Amino acid sequence: MKDHSDLACTNVHSAIQDTLYVVNGKWKLLLLSILINEGTKRFGELARASGISPRILSKELHELELNQLVSRQVCPTKPVTVEYSATPYAGTLKEVIDAMIRWGQRHKQKLVRS
Amino acid sequence: MKDHSDLACTNVHSAIQDTLYVVNGKWKLLLLSILINEGTKRFGELARASGISPRILSKELHELELNQLVSRQVCPTKPVTVEYSATPYAGTLKEVIDAMIRWGQRHKQKLVRS
DNA sequence: CCGCATCCCTAAGGATACTG
DNA sequence: CAGTATCCTTAGGGATGCGG
Numbered sequence: 001m002k003d004h005s006d007l008a009c010t011n012v013h014s015a016i017q018d019t020l021y022v023v024n025g026k027w028k029l030l031l032l033s034i035l036i037n038e039g040t041k042r043f044g045e046l047a048r049a050s051g052i053s054p055r056i057l058s059k060e061l062h063e064l065e066l067n068q069l070v071s072r073q074v075c076p077t078k079p080v081t082v083e084y085s086a087t088p089y090a091g092t093l094k095e096v097i098d099a100m101i102r103w104g105q106r107h108k109q110k111l112v113r114s
Numbered sequence: 115m116k117d118h119s120d121l122a123c124t125n126v127h128s129a130i131q132d133t134l135y136v137v138n139g140k141w142k143l144l145l146l147s148i149l150i151n152e153g154t155k156r157f158g159e160l161a162r163a164s165g166i167s168p169r170i171l172s173k174e175l176h177e178l179e180l181n182q183l184v185s186r187q188v189c190p191t192k193p194v195t196v197e198y199s200a201t202p203y204a205g206t207l208k209e210v211i212d213a214m215i216r217w218g219q220r221h222k223q224k225l226v227r228s
Numbered sequence: 229c230c231g232c233a234t235c236c237c238t239a240a241g242g243a244t245a246c247t248g
Numbered sequence: 249c250a251g252t253a254t255c256c257t258t259a260g261g262g263a264t265g266c267g268g
Contacts, residue, residue, distance in 0.1 A: 012151065013164070015218030016144050016211070022221065024140070025260070030130050037126065043230055050127070053262055058231050079229050079268085089224075096217055097130070099210040104129030106206060107136065139240070157250055167242055172251050193248085193249050 022067055023093070027052055027060045032069060033097045035086040043082050069093070136181055137207070141166055141174045146183060147211045149200035157196050183207070 023029050027050065034049055035041060041049065047057050061084060064070040069090040073083045137143050141164065148163055149155060155163065161171050175198060178184040183204040187197045 009148075009152065009163075011219070012147065012215055013144060015215045015222070016147055017140070017218070018222055019214040019218035020140055020143065026131070026134055026138070027261095029134065030127060033126065033130055034123075038123065049123075054231060055233090055263085056261055059261090074230095077229090082230060092220060093217060096210065096213040099213045100133040101126055101129045103207060103210055104131070104133035105125070108129070108132055110203075141241090161250095167244095168251060169243085169253085170241060173241095188250095191249090196250060 019096070022069075023096075025060070027056065028064060029093075029097055029100065031057075031060060031064065032086060032090055032093055033101070035070060035084060036090060036094060036097065040083050040085040043084070046084060133210070136183075137210075139174070141170065142178060142183075143207075143211055143214065145171075145174060145178065146200060146204055146207055147215070149184060149198060150204060150208060150211065154197050154199040157198070160198060 023032075030050055031046065031052075034046065038049075043054075043057070043061075046052070046061075047054060050057070052060070061070060061072070065072055068087055071085050071087050073085070075081045075083060137146075144164055145160065145166075148160065152163075157168075157171070157175075160166070160175075161168060164171070166174070175184060175186070179186055182201055185199050185201050187199070189195045189197060
């Protein structure tokens with residue numbers, strides 16, 4: 001008999017929902033992917049690389065910071081620049097991100113073929 | 115030198131966004147997880163298992179059907195029942211779903227510890 | 229350059245009631 | 249039982265302009 005007890009299913013369901021809650025919306029996983037794969041970036045660079053408007057970008061980065069997935073470093077240049085990096089903890093999301101990249105690529109191939 | 119050409123990055127970015135577009139929202143990955151891990155379910159069973167209200171559930175299932183991720187089978191019982199199953203193609207999302215389950219479980223552990 | 233404030237619009241999602 | 253219709257609330261996200 002497979003493990004379909006209520007408890008096990010509930011845990012699986014809530015685990016997915018917990019993850020979705022942290023990385024909700026159109027942008028968070030994209031931003032993490034950029035920071036993980038391309039390293040530290042400044043605010044403006046992220047805005048250009050992602051196509052996100054400054055208001056949304058600011059909000060998303062702030063939420064990612066609250067979840068300890070990105071770190072923010074202010075550089076005392078003139079005028080100031082701000083650098084964002086993926087934290088080590090964000091690395092634990094890499095397998096999610098990579099799986100999504102692979103699936104998106106395969107899915108596009110499928111659409112072309114059909 | 116790492117492969118950071120514009121083209122490669124663009125492909126990675128759009129692959130993520132393509133995936134996010136297909137499985138957007140709070141519910142689609144949860145529904146697929148249930149159907150993949152627990153097998154075929156009727157509309158009412160899905161509603162109870164997921165906690166989704168009928169209107170939303172109907173809409174989400176319809177969108178998943180359009181993307182060929184679930185199949186819908188009407189059974190000529192009295193009154194009719196309708197069974198939903200994950201398609202073989204939905205199996206290709208399993209690595210995404212499993213990665214999210216693992217991450218959600220680890221993340222909850224982390225929150226408990228800190 | 230960073231990123232907040234304001235304003236606005238659309239999309240997502242929930243509650244309830246109802247019909248085939 | 250399945251799922252649509254109606255109504256409503258909230259969240260997501262875009263544009264622009266200003267201040268540090």
